[in-house]
Amino acid sequence: MSLQRSARAMIVVTVAAPSFAWATNGYFSNGYGVASQGMAGVGIGLPQDALAAAANPAGIAFVGNRVDGDVSLFLPKRGADVSGNAYGVDGNYSGNNRSIFALPEFGVTYQFLPNVYAGLALYANGGLDTGYAHNPFQSFGATGSAGVDLEQVFLSPTIAYKLFDRHAFGIGLNIAYQRFTASGLQPFTSLSAAPGNVTNQGADSTVGVGVHLGYTGQITPTVTLGVTWASKIRGRFDNYKGLFANGGSFDIPENYGIGLSWKVTPSWTVAADFQRILYGNVNSIANPLANLFAGNALGSSDGPGFGWRNTNIIKIGTSYAATSHLTLRAGYSHSSQPVASTETFLNILAPGVVQDQATVGATWTTDAKTSFGFFYGHGFKQTVNGTDSIPAAFGGGNANVHLSEDVVGLTVGKQF
Template identity: 50%
Template sequence: MSQVLRLSSAIALSGLAFSAQATNGYFTHASSVRAQGMAGVSVAMAHDALAAASNPAAISALSAEQQLDAGITYFKPERSADIHGNGFGIDGHYDGNDSESFLMPELGFARKHSDHLSYGLALYGNGGMNTDYGKNPFANFGAQGSAGVNLEQLFITSTVAYQFNDQHALGLGLTWVRQQFEAKGIQPFAGMSQDGSAVSNQGVDTATGWGVKLGWQGNLSDSVTLGASWSSAIRTDGFDRYRGLFAENGGFDIPENYSAGVAWQVIPALTLAADWQFIGYGSVRSIANELDEGGPLGADNGSGFGWESINVYKIGVEYDVQPGLTLRAGFSYCDQPVLVNQTFFNILAPGVIQKHASLGATYAVNDSNDVSVAYTHGFEETVHGSGSIPANFGGGEADITMFQNQLALGWQVKF
C-alpha cells in the first residue's frame, strides 16, 4: 500500500495534464479503460479499482484480495467555429486545434481488508476543456495572440466500502480535486467585466476543494445487479487571477452529479448493462449564467457560458468470448448543454458532443495480469447559433462544432 501511495503522490505532483476536454459537457464519459469500452457504463458493475470514481460501493465486488489498475488515454478532439453575418468583419472559419492531442493517465488501487470491508484509492481526470485558436476569432475587437482556454482537473478519491450481506454494499468516498485554468487572447471581454485586469492572459491559476461520494450496489437476483451513486458539489477556491472572468469573483465549482445503473447477466458469458447520469451544470453560476445575464463578468451573478444541466444515457454489453478474452461495446447519448443563443462565448468551450460509441477488450496474460484496450468516437455535433452574437460585437451568428477520438490502454495486476 505504501508503494501505491508513493506512486499516487508522484502522479499528483508531476503536473500531468488531466484535461479530458469536452465529452458529456466537460465531464469525462468514463473513468477507466474497461468502462470506456462500454461507453462509460459502470454504476452497477465492478470493472476495476477505478470503479470508485463512479460508484464507491463497487470495489466491494472486486474478486481479488488486492489489485492495481493503471491506464493511459490518447485523446484527440477536433473543435472549430464558423461565424457569419457579423458587422465587424469576423466572418469565417476558425480552427481551435493548435493544441492537437493529449495524454491522460489514471491509477486505482483496491484491497479487501476482510470479507465485509474494502478500501481503495483512485486518481482520474473527471473533465476539462481546451481550445487553442491560432487565428483569433476576436482579433478585430482588439484581441492579441492566439485565443483559447485550458481547464485541467485532477481528482483523488479515497474510498471505504462495506458489504453488509450477499445482496447489499454501501460505499463512501472522500474526493480532493485540484484544477487549473488559463485563458488567453480574449482581451476584448475585459470591457464587460467588473475587473478587466483579471480576464485574459494572466497565466495559470489553480484551485482546490473537497467533496464526498456515496454509493450503493445490490443484487436483485443471481443475474441482476443494481447500483446508485451521488457525488456532492465541490466548492473550490476561486481562480483569483481570473476573478474578472468567472462569476462570483473567479468561482468555478464542480457541479453535483448522481447516477443509477443496472447490469443483467443474460448468460454466464454475456452481460447487458445501462446507466443514467445527471450533471448539474445549471447550479454553478460561472457555467450556467448566460452571457447577457445582467451582471458584468466576475460579479456574483455575472455573465457566464449559459450551460444547462444534462442527463446522460449509456448502454453497454460485455461478452466473454473464451477464458481470458472479454469483448465490450457501448453507446451513450446526452442532452445538449449549450444553448443556441450562447454559442459566441462558447467558441472557447464547445462542449457540444452528444453521442459516443465505444469498443473494448481485455486479455488475460496470466492469472495475475491482464491488459485492456478501448476506442471511443465522439460523433460530430454542431450547435448553430441563433441570436448568439451581441450587437456590441457586431451581431450575426456563431456555429460551434466538435468531434473526438480516443484510444486507451490499461493494465491490471492482482496480488
C-alpha cells in the same frame, strides 16, 4: 505492489500531472478505467476494476484486491464558424492549437477487514481546451492566440462495507485539483468588474473536496443495481476573478446516477447507466451572456457565464467472455445538449457539444491474473448553430460551434 506504494505513486502523479482535456458530456469524462470506457462509460452498476470507485464508491467491494494503471490518448477536433457579423469576424476558426492529450489513471483496491474494503483512485474527471491561432476576437481588439485550458484531476480515497455478501455501501472523498488558463480575451476586460484579471494571467489552480456516496447490490443472482451521488466541489481562480462569476468562483457541479447490469448468460452481460450533471447550479458555467447586458459585469455575482444547462446522459454497454482469457466490449452513450443555441458566442472558447459516442474494447487475462486491455471511442461530430447568439454590441450575427473526438486507451491490471 502494496496499497501504500500505490498511494504514494498516485500522489506523485497528481502533483506532477500533465495537461488533461476531456469533453464528452459537457466537460466530464464519459467513463473511468479502460474496461468501463470500452462499454461507453457504464460503471455505476457494473464494477470491473480498481477504477470502479470513480463511478460508484460501493463498487470496490466487488472487484477484489487489485491494481490497475491506464493511459489514454485523446484527440479532439474543435472550432467555430461565424457569419453575419458587422465587425468583420465572419470566417472559419480552428481551435486545435493542441490536438493530442495524454490521460493517465490509476487505481488500487484492497480488503483489509472482513466485509470492509479500501480503494484509492487517481483519474481525470474532465476538462476543456481550445487554442485559436487565428483569434476569433481579433476584430474587437484582441491580440495573440485565444483559448482556454481547464484541467480537473481527482484523487479519491474510498471505503466500502459489504452486507450479506450481496450488497455494499461506499463513501469516498473526491479531492479535486483544478487548473485554468485563458488568453486572447482583451476585448472583454472593459466589461469586467476586475479588468486586470480576465485574460493572460498565466495558470491558476485550486483544490477542493467533495463527498461521493454509493450503493451496489445484487438484486437477483443475475441483476445488479447501483446508485451514486457526488456533491458539488468548491473552487476559485483568483487570477481570473474578472472572468468567472462570483469573483472567479468555479465549482465542480453536483451529479448523480443509477445503473443496472444484467448477466444474460454466464458469458454475456448487458448494462446501462443514467447520469445527471447539474451544470445549471454553477453560476460561472450556467449564467447566460444576457446577464452582461442587464448590468452585471464579468466577474460580478450575477456576471455572465457560458449558459450551460443541466445534462442527462444515457450509456448502454455489453461485454462478452469469448474465452476464459478474452473479454470483448462495446457501448454507446448519448447526452442532452448543455450548450443552448443562444449561447454559442462565448462557447467558441468552450465547445463541449458532443452528444453521441460509440466504443469498443477488449481485455486479455493471463493464468497469473494479469490483464491487458484496450478501448477505442469515437465522439461523433456535433455542431450547435447559433440563434442570434452574437450580441448587437459585438456586431450581431451567429457563431456555430463544433466538436468531435477520438480516444484510444491501454491498461495493465493485476489481481492479487
